[in-house]
Amino acid sequence: MGRSPCCDKVGLKKGPWTPEEDQKLLAYIEEHGHGSWRALPAKAGLQRCGKSCRLRWTNYLRPDIKRGKFSLQEEQTIIQLHALLGNRWSAIATHLPKRTDNEIKNYWNTHLKKRLTKMGIDPVTHKPKNDALLSSDGQSKTAANLSHMAQWESARLEAEARLVRESKLRSHSLQQQIGSSSTFASSSSASTSASVLNNNKPEAPPPPPPPPSRSSLDVLKAWNNGGWLKSSEGSGAIASTVGVSGDLESPTSTLSFSENAPPIMNSIGGENNNNNDNAMPMIEFVGSSGNSSSLVKEEGEQEWKGYDSSINTFSSGLHEFTMAMEGTWVHETLRTNGSHDDIVEEGFTNLLLKTNSEDPSLSSEGGGESNNGDGGSAGHSDFYEDNNNYWNSILNLVNSSPSHSPMF
DNA sequence: AACAACGTCAACCGCGCAAGC
DNA sequence: TGCTTGCGCGGTTGACGTTGT
Numbered sequence: 001m002g003r004s005p006c007c008d009k010v011g012l013k014k015g016p017w018t019p020e021e022d023q024k025l026l027a028y029i030e031e032h033g034h035g036s037w038r039a040l041p042a043k044a045g046l047q048r049c050g051k052s053c054r055l056r057w058t059n060y061l062r063p064d065i066k067r068g069k070f071s072l073q074e075e076q077t078i079i080q081l082h083a084l085l086g087n088r089w090s091a092i093a094t095h096l097p098k099r100t101d102n103e104i105k106n107y108w109n110t111h112l113k114k115r116l117t118k119m120g121i122d123p124v125t126h127k128p129k130n131d132a133l134l135s136s137d138g139q140s141k142t143a144a145n146l147s148h149m150a151q152w153e154s155a156r157l158e159a160e161a162r163l164v165r166e167s168k169l170r171s172h173s174l175q176q177q178i179g180s181s182s183t184f185a186s187s188s189s190a191s192t193s194a195s196v197l198n199n200n201k202p203e204a205p206p207p208p209p210p211p212p213s214r215s216s217l218d219v220l221k222a223w224n225n226g227g228w229l230k231s232s233e234g235s236g237a238i239a240s241t242v243g244v245s246g247d248l249e250s251p252t253s254t255l256s257f258s259e260n261a262p263p264i265m266n267s268i269g270g271e272n273n274n275n276n277d278n279a280m281p282m283i284e285f286v287g288s289s290g291n292s293s294s295l296v297k298e299e300g301e302q303e304w305k306g307y308d309s310s311i312n313t314f315s316s317g318l319h320e321f322t323m324a325m326e327g328t329w330v331h332e333t334l335r336t337n338g339s340h341d342d343i344v345e346e347g348f349t350n351l352l353l354k355t356n357s358e359d360p361s362l363s364s365e366g367g368g369e370s371n372n373g374d375g376g377s378a379g380h381s382d383f384y385e386d387n388n389n390y391w392n393s394i395l396n397l398v399n400s401s402p403s404h405s406p407m408f
Numbered sequence: 409a410a411c412a413a414c415g416t417c418a419a420c421c422g423c424g425c426a427a428g429c
Numbered sequence: 430t431g432c433t434t435g436c437g438c439g440g441t442t443g444a445c446g447t448t449g450t
Binding site: 016037050087088089 | 438
């Protein structure tokens, strides 16, 4: 309470860093590591507060930072994770290797947020603005439920990310001590190694409190497995299907942080065009064709054509989806279609990237509301497909490894 | 050419959490 | 158990660059 700001001391410099200061900080950390940030400035001969040094290092000087324009995939990742996690920039950054939370935050505020707003999408709720206005009480309630569940899951995500981060640090230092590369930390899944390494720790990171019902992502997995179509009797349906996926051994998480294994639900119905040559997590979006290779990313709004209409259907679909989770509604389309794989034909990427060539009527400016047809014949079934794909893509994201986070 | 408006982003601020005492 | 300290996070600011008038 009332703690004085760390930079209150007279004589401490503020404002932009000079190259000389950068050099000093860099040289010191390279030689000694940062250690205590508070003590660092004096040791490094800097007239800065420790906080400023830490910020400068983490956001700018750290060698494993990728600077420059965000790729299309990174943008997609940010949007999807933001839909799930909200303004949890550090958690989002965990999934974007070599990007800092500050950079992501800035990019969101200056680019993505504006684009979504321009398209008539609420950047906070990721719902069409008019939809929010029209939503009835019931819809609001279900949306709130979904949001609530997402909060539980995001808390869990963070805890696990932290766990992995710690385990990485430990394994790294362990490797350094041993002086040889061990299969110990690198070959097993991070979650496994985390649990092993945690034996050194008095106690594991506290798991988030249990959600009121199965977490949203468990539900999503059940959804993806089509399992809860088999028994749609209320919440029990969900619980009865979580075991189907087979990766729910952890009492605290359904996440797979395996470094080598591909995400559980990779490339449904499509090829994997990711090179991942820089060890990026396998952030793959459900869908085919995506053929991101064939997509010419242009400056500005070009790449966003189609997103406005698609996101409308995604978001609207959330209401229905949530109702289904409550066991009060059954996904008729899925039921009648039978094959779940058939439904998951088109991924978020595709939906995001639909170009005018597919639907010339689409425009990037404010036309979202009226564009409810993706290519004319898109009707009710597409509506549910979009919803399904939206969550598939988020699931894939979540299943992808955060192990190369710059935070590690 | 000068000024205003707007956009971008590095850096700062304040708060909350957790560890240590 | 309560207080202090250090760290990390998210929100905000302000300097600087770019574009428009």
